[in-house]
Amino acid sequence: xxxxxxxxxxxxxxxxxxxxxxxxxxxxxxxxxxxxxxxxxxxxxxxxxxxxxxxxxxxxxxxxxxxxxxxxxxxxxxxxxxxxxxxxxxxxxxxxxxxxxxxxxxxxxxxxxxxxxxxxxxxxxxxxxxxxxxxxxxxxxxxxxxxxxxxxxxxxxxxxxxxxxxxxxxxxxxxxxxxxxxxxxxxxxxxxxxxxxxxxxxxxxxxxxxxxxxxxxxxxxxxxxxxxxxxxxxxxxxxxxxxxxxxxxxxxxxxxxxxxxxxxxxxxxxxxxxxxxxxxxxxxxxxxxxxxxxxxxxxxxxxxxxxxxxxxxxxxxxxxxxxxxxx
Numbered sequence: 324x325x326x327x328x329x330x331x332x333x334x335x336x337x338x339x340x341x342x343x344x345x346x347x348x349x350x351x352x353x354x355x356x357x358x359x360x361x362x363x364x365x366x367x368x369x370x371x372x373x374x375x376x377x378x379x380x381x382x383x384x385x386x387x388x389x390x391x392x393x394x395x396x397x398x399x400x401x402x403x404x405x406x407x408x409x410x411x412x413x414x415x416x417x418x419x420x421x422x423x424x425x426x427x428x429x430x431x432x433x434x435x436x437x438x439x440x441x442x443x444x445x446x447x448x449x450x451x452x453x454x455x456x457x458x459x460x461x462x463x464x465x466x467x468x469x470x471x472x473x474x475x476x477x478x479x480x481x482x483x484x485x486x487x488x489x490x491x492x493x494x495x496x497x498x499x500x501x502x503x504x505x506x507x508x509x510x511x512x513x514x515x516x517x518x519x520x521x522x523x524x525x526x527x528x529x530x531x532x533x534x535x536x537x538x539x540x541x542x543x544x545x546x547x548x549x550x551x552x553x554x555x556x557x558x559x560x561x562x563x564x565x566x567x568x569x570x571x572x573x574x575x576x577x578x579x580x581x582x583x584x585x586x587x588x589x590x591x592x593x594x595x596x597x598x599x600x601x602x603x604x605x606x607x608x609x610x611x612x613x614x615x616x617x618x619x620x621x622x623x624x625x626x627x628x629x630x631x632x633x634x635x636x637x638x639x640x641x642x643x644x645x646x647x648x649x650x
Contacts, residue, residue, distance in 0.1 A: 326432060327356050329411035329510055333400035334419035335364045336391055336565035339553060341377035343421050346456065348379050352429040359384040360407040362400040366391040366570075396567055396577055397503070398522035408513045418504040420553035422452045427549050431507060434545045438495050444508035444535055446501035447544040448481035452551040459551065463487055465544040466500040467643035468627070471634040474582050475595050477529045482643050487548070495543035497645045499627035500532045505550055508540060516540070519584065519612035523577040524567075526585035533589060536623045538615025544643075580605050588613065590620060591631040 330347065334340040340363070348354045363386050365374055375386055385407040394400060401416065408414070415431070424430065435443055447466055450459040462483035469480040479500045485491060516534050536542065568574040583605040586592040592601060614620055624630055626645070628637035639645065 325353070325356065326412040327358055328413045328415050328428060328431075329358045329360060329408050329513075331360050331401065331404045331408070331414060331416045332419050333362045333364075333397055333404055335394060335397070335400065335567055336366060336369055336373070336570075337419040338370075338373045339420040340373065341379075342455065343417075343419055344381075344384075345379045346422050347427070348381055350423045350425050350427055352426045354381065354428075355383075356428060357381070357383065358409060358411050359386075360404045361386040362403040363388045364391045364394045364400060366565075391565075391570060394567060394571070395520065396523040396574075396581075398518055398524065398527050398581075399520040401503075402518040402520040405513050405518055408510065411510045414506070414508060414510050414512050416503070416506040417550065418552060420555075421449070421504075422456050422458060422551045422553075424458070424549060430547060431545075431549055434495060434547060434549065435507065437546065438541075438543050440541055440543075441509070442540045443495070444501065444506065444512070444540045444542050445495065445545050446498075446506045446542060448479075448502045449505050449550045449552040450548060451554045454553070458548075460548055461487060463491065463544075463546070463548060465496055465643040466498050466502060466542075468500065468629060468636045468640035470636055470641075473596070474525075474599070475591060475634055476526045476582060476585060477629060477631070477636070479528055484643065492546040495546045496643075498542045498544050498643065499536070499623075499640065499645055501528055501535060501542055503527050503531070504552055506531075508535075512540070516615070517612065519609075521580060521584055521608070521612075523574070523581035525578060526581055530585045530588055532627070533620065533623050534612070534614055536615075536626065537618045537620060539617030584609055584612075589631040591634075594632055594634070 452458045463485040464481040465484045467482050469478040583601045586595040587606045628640035
């Protein structure tokens, strides 16, 4: 259980980041195994207690800071955080407003090993929590397809599949979709499936799902609760309301570029809305962030129960019902 974990966090003007870091360190069985890579994006007038002055004292915490005005979005920030990866055994990609159960690091590694799969990736939309640390522990979620949106991009959703504790599964649950806010797997993901910095936000998860699966990784939802996410709403305190798209007037162009890249990756660009105005320049470096060569896109569509060119979703995908992966 001495494996090192690279904890990758992209934080955009988030006052909860220091509390997230304190919680992860305090609740870890072996906090010394953690290596943090943080892309911190703050505005010049954000209060100091949102930033490094409020961070916990930890010997392996690297923070890359950018002015929020220079940020290019969530996936760009995730890629910046990956830049300080130092060869750790495992990668944990999370959001900057999270809480963890006690001994989460040991439990996370145990859960991964219960997959009996060296290419396993654990991912799910975590249950929520209320400030400061009231965790929603009554159900266990899995990942499903929600359907295609007006831009032809597949949206995902979480399903509270199991009641806890009486229905807790014995092993992680095979799946087809990842969540950007909780992704755990071998550290080799950083080099094998690096984050595309030209993606903005929408389409990130289905693109990474297909890229990971075609690169030979297998996706599972954890069979126990590990991490929890602060889901923001209109009732959330004002200091939690900052978003990249709220601050940046050019967000729609970045989003357009992102959607074109996702469609190109998934071979569905000829079915995409004309208003995306696709150009060759939009995808001239996509080869660096393309599909893997271990399995085909068609293989992935069959496994996931979706068809990108026809915007079809099977009942299997909607209900998150996937047959166990054969090894």
